[in-house]
Amino acid sequence: MPEFERIKTGRLLIRVRRDLDSIILLEAHLKPWLDCLKRRLERVKEKKNQIFKIE
Numbered sequence: 001m002p003e004f005e006r007i008k009t010g011r012l013l014i015r016v017r018r019d020l021d022s023i024i025l026l027e028a029h030l031k032p033w034l035d036c037l038k039r040r041l042e043r044v045k046e047k048k049n050q051i052f053k054i055e
Helices: 001-052
Strands: none
Touching: none
């Protein structure tokens, strides 16, 4: 029984690790895009702040 459990958890770990790898790859792929989006949001916020300061 413990042997079976070990095999099962081993397989689960491999699956989790594979999922983590794909998540990391996805994150690496999306990061530049997300950073660009963040900068855009910051610029929009700055513009909004300027508008409010004028009024």
